Amino acid sequence: MGDGPADPRRRVPRTDTLLADPRLAAAVATLGRDRVKAVVGRAQERARRGEITPEQVRDAALAALPAPAPRAVLNATGVVLHTNLGRAPLSAAAVDAVTAAAGHTDVELDLRTGRRARRGRDALDALAAAVPDAPAVHVVNNGAAALVLAATALAAGAEIVVSRGELVEIGDGFRLPDLLESTGARLREVGTTNRTTLDDYAAALGPRTGFVLKVHPSNFLVTGFTSAVGVGELATLGVPVVADIGSGLLAPDPLLPDEPDAASTLRAGAALVTASGDKLLGGPQAGLLLGAADVVERLRRHPLARALRVDKLTLAALAATLHAPDNPTRAALRADPAALRERTERLRDALGVAGCEAEVVPSAAVVGGGGAPGVELDSWALSLPEAYAAPLRLGEPPVLGRVLRGRLLLDLRCVPAAADDVLRAAVLRVAG
Numbered sequence: 001m002g003d004g005p006a007d008p009r010r011r012v013p014r015t016d017t018l019l020a021d022p023r024l025a026a027a028v029a030t031l032g033r034d035r036v037k038a039v040v041g042r043a044q045e046r047a048r049r050g051e052i053t054p055e056q057v058r059d060a061a062l063a064a065l066p067a068p069a070p071r072a073v074l075n076a077t078g079v080v081l082h083t084n085l086g087r088a089p090l091s092a093a094a095v096d097a098v099t100a101a102a103g104h105t106d107v108e109l110d111l112r113t114g115r116r117a118r119r120g121r122d123a124l125d126a127l128a129a130a131v132p133d134a135p136a137v138h139v140v141n142n143g144a145a146a147l148v149l150a151a152t153a154l155a156a157g158a159e160i161v162v163s164r165g166e167l168v169e170i171g172d173g174f175r176l177p178d179l180l181e182s183t184g185a186r187l188r189e190v191g192t193t194n195r196t197t198l199d200d201y202a203a204a205l206g207p208r209t210g211f212v213l214k215v216h217p218s219n220f221l222v223t224g225f226t227s228a229v230g231v232g233e234l235a236t237l238g239v240p241v242v243a244d245i246g247s248g249l250l251a252p253d254p255l256l257p258d259e260p261d262a263a264s265t266l267r268a269g270a271a272l273v274t275a276s277g278d279k280l281l282g283g284p285q286a287g288l289l290l291g292a293a294d295v296v297e298r299l300r301r302h303p304l305a306r307a308l309r310v311d312k313l314t315l316a317a318l319a320a321t322l323h324a325p326d327n328p329t330r331a332a333l334r335a336d337p338a339a340l341r342e343r344t345e346r347l348r349d350a351l352g353v354a355g356c357e358a359e360v361v362p363s364a365a366v367v368g369g370g371g372a373p374g375v376e377l378d379s380w381a382l383s384l385p386e387a388y389a390a391p392l393r394l395g396e397p398p399v400l401g402r403v404l405r406g407r408l409l410l411d412l413r414c415v416p417a418a419a420d421d422v423l424r425a426a427v428l429r430v431a432g
Helices: 014-018 022-031 033-048 054-064 092-101 121-130 145-155 178-180 198-204 229-236 262-267 293-300 303-307 312-323 328-333 339-355 386-393 416-430
Strands: 079-081 136-140 160-164 169-171 186-190 211-216 242-244 270-275 287-291 357-367 371-385 402-404 407-411
Touching: 014 022, 014 033, 014 054, 022 033, 022 054, 033 054, 033 178, 054 198, 092 312, 121 136, 121 312, 136 145, 136 293, 136 312, 145 160, 145 211, 145 242, 145 270, 145 287, 145 293, 145 303, 160 198, 169 178, 178 186, 186 198, 198 229, 211 229, 229 242, 242 262, 262 270, 262 287, 270 293, 312 371, 339 357, 339 371, 339 416, 357 407, 371 386, 386 407, 386 416
Parallel strands: 079 357, 160 186, 160 211, 211 242, 242 270
Antiparallel strands: 136 287, 270 287, 357 371, 371 407, 402 407
């Protein structure tokens, strides 16, 4: 009587053989041997249980490896500052600066004297140079932190006078009134949702007033029967005016005429301006504080400032962003629609040669990130079947577009031209 069929479990690849595979060996370099070995062991066990064949163990192990997080994404949504995608992508100069700062740096040391120096002085000097109207500047870890520090240092136990129409929700369920009241300040709301006058503010001032707060409603528009009071008028009231301009525009920009900027706001009389670094500035997440020297020094010396301190990587990226003449955010905002159309048509033609049909359609891109609401940027997009959206999003690299009226639109405004071939390959993989 002959031998029966060989036990397939004997064909399960050995652990050392699997770990020698170049793809798994690369994973060992980034995830560590123990973690990859555990993944391999689970795949081998699946084969022993008969869930997969021995020949499938290698692919099953590769598929089970954790993806790097966060993953780089191609932003084809047409939203320049997409909050869910990390807002502003860093410039090449900022990336290089972060890499250089990853080791030991002189972030808080004067190499000439060997003594302690002002932390992040390069970033602070660059910010001061970018906004000469600011007598002093400081940086914390995000825009909300800048406002919290201002409220804590200037109005804890006192009142902040603010228009009802400017008590906004800033995202993820966080609301400005809750944020400010958490500092121990009391809000003195004036006016109505749609109309607030200078007299409303004046009537609310008293001995308990810490400051008047002016908030730019950066992620919505109120139109119709409305009125608001500008910083220049508020500055005549004789109390400090803190202006949260939000999107981080440092100087006037003809492309965004209705967006407040730090320089103009300071010239109008604000004692302090707060803004974000990862929006229109195009830098890392940071909270910018610019204003009167005594006010900024009071904030800088407050105990909370230590808890809100930025790390060396943020300071390096911020300095490089401020020094550089351009960055991806500025480039995307100013991308020539004609050039975008030409790129999109080339991509369509390349896909067509490979048997994948696509259309080129007009698109309306937006600033996003709570900046310049209502502003649309003329653009062009590749129109594909809606069914492509999920597999493109789950591919490598992930490609995120937007679905409109049953079609997937890939707007190239925020996609680097150097990535066009990568985008073409991603679409072809989905199209089959």
